[in-house]
Amino acid sequence: VGEQVRLKCFFRSSSPITESLLVDWTYRPLTGGQMETIFHYRSIPHPTTAGTFKDRISWVGNVANGDASIAIQNPVLSDNGTFICSVKNPPDV
16 A cells, blocks of 8 residues: 555567557456456557546556556555456457
């Protein structure tokens, strides 16, 4: 609580990394409910503009190195839940 947390996501692809590469981070609260997209990357980072993590997520990855990690600023106990990182690098998924 209170300190920046890094959510790590590493990937490998059999295809060259291109501008078509997509990264999506989704979140579901520990209490259940709907999955919520909290971060999207396609050539540039697109943090969420609404919801629980608005203005608290930053891109700390480097897709050229197979890193799709994000950071959450000012985490609170209620942020606890399931975070899923999905990387698609067409034609490789």
